[in-house]
Amino acid sequence: MRFLSLKNFENDTLYQKIRRAVMFFSLLPTVVLLLILLPALFVQKKEELEREADSSLMQDFDDFVATLADIEQEARLIASDSRFFAEVTRVVTDNNVSEYERILFRSQTLPVLQRAMSINGVRAARMHIEYPLRREYPPYLYRMDRAENSLWYSERNRVSVSGKWFFDVSGSTKEEVYSGYVTGNNMASFILPFKLTADIRGILEVMVPISALAPGIDDEAEPEDRILIDSGGKQYGVDREDNKEVTLEVLARITGVDSIEEYLSDGIETSYLWLNGRLIMLSLIRHSGNGIFMVRCQPVMKQYLSILLEILAVIGIFYCIIRVLLWSINRIVKRMLTDMDILVEYVKSVSTGELELRIPRLKQVESRTIAEEYNKMLDNLEKMTQESIERETILKDVQLKALEKQIDSHFLYNVLDSIKMMAEIREIFDVADALLALGRMFRYNLSTHTKNVELEEEIAYLESYIRLMNLRMDYEIKVYVQMEDESLKKSMVPKMILQPLAENSIVHGLYGIKMDTTIYLKLSREEGKIKIEMTDMGKGMDEEKLKAVRAKIEDGGGEEGAGQIGLYNIHRRLRLIYGGGCGVQIYSRAGCYTKTILLLKEGGSDSEKNTDC
Structure with a gap:
């Protein structure tokens, strides 16, 4: 037989080998599977029927337990209302309570019990007091003997303070005698004892029909x-x-x-x-x-007949499957090999530099998974390449601007030093200090030997900037620095990230406000990051403006100008240097404060620019 010929099998193409292997390993297991599946199918359907029944019962039981718990909780909440019970005690024991006060007690105090009646199905929530009441207040407050026909009446003194449920609490109805006093068959009551005084006891009763505790329990339309x-x-x-x-x-x-x-x-x-x-x-x-x-x-007789019909249907389906299987094998194998051919062609395209090509959605699950991972790899490679280009572009731009600003910088430094010396000679020390601060800022700003500086250098630059800003103000702006750990001073951070934050605080927050003009700078570590918080107690922002500012920071709203790098540029720099999770965050409340937070990866370096925080 050619089908079983080993020689022919060795000389066949890959397509023929796969087709014959699939035929052999499909037909034999199909017959075996049918013999195993039929009894397993019966067991499965039987278990499904039981699971459905268990699920339905558990749902009803959960509703039952939840309703009990809701009633118990509401009853205990009422019992814990000390003001309510104090008023009840006063009206019950004080014979001098006026008629007007009793009306208010009836209309305003006792309706607290209606909270329990808000639970679905509750018929009554009332109090029974073992005391010779001058007056009852239907349907809320009764003498204890009104409940003498209830199941719980004889056990009332043995009920614990946590309460107890009684089912089928009353076998008779006395509504014709006591108007508004709800009783009846198939009712359940939750009983909670209480004390008004050392000698006066009572029972808080919440009554509900048993059918309300378990909805559907009396539904005759249900098949079960x-x-x-x-x-x-x-x-x-x-x-x-x-x-x-x-x-x-x-x-x-x-x-x-x-x-x-x-x-x-x-x-x-x-x-x-x-x-x-x-x-x-x-x-x-x-x-x-x-x-x-x-x-x-x-x-379950109908369900068992249904299972039998399903078994017969499975037998018929397996017969059709075996007939169709041989016809389907050729198409299946062809589709499998087609996907592999597509994969090979696209992988080869990488060697020619065609990185923009992406493998289309393939038909086979395995091939599709390989294609998706391959496309993700190319996307990541393209993204990393683009980010590298952006970083280099930003770096070149910063270096170019620094070189433009550095024209004859030594001449500028010497002139500032000369003017400073003239101010000191003439004992104009404020001017001398201002020139000293300005000179330090120029040196720091125009230095190009490094992109990262120690955090204490950034703080010193910030303090020089504040010192110069105070020359313009008719009030003093202060900087209060709170540092979690002194070692943070030596942490390396990108240059020029604190001064723009302080400038925003002054221009948009503190300008024109003379009460609290302190800028609070807090430095700490959080989950492997350096967290820099700058807060001012200035004008703040409302929610709408805050959303707009956040959108600008995220999407690009800050523009680089003379002496200022926008919040967007800082956010973008931190993202490019440290990766996702680092950057700028801002929080504010109108008329209260504005807080700007910088998150940087601790120990970050040029080699770690693509590492997420």
């Missing part, structure tokens, strides 16, 4: 039943004949315990039962606080 079973075996929910067979004994059997009181698990138990000739999937979960079981009963 959801019921609650308390520790006494009583059911709450849809009253169907099948449900009556779900007893505590049945729950104990499916949970594997002798008595349901021994069941302590917080998880969901799922089992299958035959009830009245129907196969029922029964899922249950227990509330550890009050012992209530939430049970979900779902008939």
